[in-house]
Amino acid sequence: MPASSSHYRPTIAGLPVTELAHSFGTPLYVYSPETIERRLAELKAFDTIRYAQKANSNGVLLTWLRDRGVLVDAVSEGELLHALAVGFSARGTPPPVVFTADLFEHRALARVVESGVHVNCGSADMIEQLGAFRSQGEITLRINPGFGHGHSRKTNTGGEWSKHGIWHEEAPACVRRARAVGLEVTGLHLHIGSGTDLAQLGRVGDALERIGRSIDAPLRTISVGGGLPVALFPEDDELDVAAYAEHCLAARDRLAQALGSPLHLEVEPGRRLVAESGTLITEIRAIKRTGRQLFYLVDAGFHTLMRPAMYGARHPVRLGARETEPSRTVEPVVIAGPLCESGDVFTQDAQGVVEPISLPEACVGELLVLEGVGAYGFSMSSNYNSHPRPAEVWIEDGRARCIRRRQGLGEVLADEGTPLIDRRADAG
Numbered sequence: 269m270p271a272s273s274s275h276y277r278p279t280i281a282g283l284p285v286t287e288l289a290h291s292f293g294t295p296l297y298v299y300s301p302e303t304i305e306r307r308l309a310e311l312k313a314f315d316t317i318r319y320a321q322k323a324n325s326n327g328v329l330l331t332w333l334r335d336r337g338v339l340v341d342a343v344s345e346g347e348l349l350h351a352l353a354v355g356f357s358a359r360g361t362p363p364p365v366v367f368t369a370d371l372f373e374h375r376a377l378a379r380v381v382e383s384g385v386h387v388n389c390g391s392a393d394m395i396e397q398l399g400a401f402r403s404q405g406e407i408t409l410r411i412n413p414g415f416g417h418g419h420s421r422k423t424n425t426g427g428e429w430s431k432h433g434i435w436h437e438e439a440p441a442c443v444r445r446a447r448a449v450g451l452e453v454t455g456l457h458l459h460i461g462s463g464t465d466l467a468q469l470g471r472v473g474d475a476l477e478r479i480g481r482s483i484d485a486p487l488r489t490i491s492v493g494g495g496l497p498v499a500l501f502p503e504d505d506e507l508d509v510a511a512y513a514e515h516c517l518a519a520r521d522r523l524a525q526a527l528g529s530p531l532h533l534e535v536e537p538g539r540r541l542v543a544e545s546g547t548l549i550t551e552i553r554a555i556k557r558t559g560r561q562l563f564y565l566v567d568a569g570f571h572t573l574m575r576p577a578m579y580g581a582r583h584p585v586r587l588g589a590r591e592t593e594p595s596r597t598v599e600p601v602v603i604a605g606p607l608c609e610s611g612d613v614f615t616q617d618a619q620g621v622v623e624p625i626s627l628p629e630a631c632v633g634e635l636l637v638l639e640g641v642g643a644y645g646f647s648m649s650s651n652y653n654s655h656p657r658p659a660e661v662w663i664e665d666g667r668a669r670c671i672r673r674r675q676g677l678g679e680v681l682a683d684e685g686t687p688l689i690d691r692r693a694d695a696g
């Protein structure tokens with residue numbers, strides 16, 4: 269049916285939202301790599317783009333990025349094995365996979381040692397524990413520069429109240445400690461927080477330069493971490509990536525000059541690469557008024573998309589069909605999910621105060637789409653209230669394919685050994 273103002277059909281990468289929901293069910297994460305392509309292009313001034321897979325570690329996405337020369341960061345045994353499973357090599361120059369953490373869980377340490385991947389240490393204990401197994405080799409240090417900034421207090425990873433990184437004043441001692449166990453510090457890494465801004469990001473290069481000059485180490489790499497924001501709403505500031513890259517390159521060159529040897533510059537984005545590539549489709553299952561307030565209750569909740577409940581993060585919401593139908597009136601609505609918890613609301617501020625948004629009038633059974641959910645969407649989903657995790661779909665060249673089947677209820681119960689009494693509930 270041709271699109272017209274009265275039969276407008278919203279699409280994702282050219283495919284109608286209604287058809288995607290019909291074919292794959294809801295709630296549903298849908299990704300399209302077009303925006304990722306553009307985001308990669310704007311970062312090409314960096315020597316290495318290392319994807320922070322915690323943002324979204326679906327194997328199809330990891331493979332897509334690997335095929336385009338992107339390297340990867342891993343923060344757990346699971347992320348490490350996932351990267352190796354999709355074909356990243358354990359060793360290489362620059363290291364295809366870097367393991368970054370503030371502590372080693374036992375199994376992660378064993379896996380790191382066995383695979384030989386490069387380690388970015390965020391604590392002196394990590395250096396000692398790695399040194400007990402590896403008596404030679406290179407490491408990088410993740411440094412807390414004494415400042416940090418993020419879109420939320422919970423995503424600020426610098427300063428005295430942050431658990432992340434080696435305190436900047438401890439860096440020279442850590443270089444000596446590493447050498448004492450046979451490890452050479454050849455890189456410095458800084459990640460000040462997630463969803464920060466140009467003013468704060470601009471301080472990272474300068475801090476790396478200052479710390480690089482303060483230590484006696486044969487540095488070959490500096491990483492400015494991730495944290496690059498994404499503008500999802502017209503009023504959001506758009507990051508001047510060219511200015512950011514220029515700042516980082518200038519800091520790299522100054523430090524290289526001071527050290528008398530070339531330096532490799534890495535950037536480690538998660539959100540910036542993949543946030544815009546993802547959309548969540550959900551169905552309105554109930555509509556109610558509570559006094560003056562109108563609620564659309566949908567089949568996705570904070571077990572599907574945690575960010576609004578966790579940080580007060582805002583995502584653009586659209587109707588999944590007939591949005592421009594002229595007869596519809598626009599009303600302030602609260603979008604909430606199925607969980608037995610008052611905080612299960614997609615439209616709230618960072619303090620948990622409910623904030624209605626304007627949406628055209630809708631009916632039960634209609635679809636809503638939440639945009640900008642490609643980063644920290646599925647990866648932070650859970651089985652809260654015994655809900656299975658949603659399916660994921662990838663659209664490329666006009667074709668949609670399922671890249672993660674909907675979790676079955678049997679899988680949710682399997683770990684405790686409880687069999688499902690009705691196998692039909694297991695259908696993913």
Ligand code: LLP
Nearest residue numbers: 320459462463494495496536537538539644
């Ligand atoms: N590098 C390191 C060491 C990190 O810890 C992180 C994010 C990144 C890179 C990537 O940061 P990005 O470019 O995505 O901002 N769940 C939160 C974000 C937590 C980020 C944790 N670390 C959210 O949904 O906003």
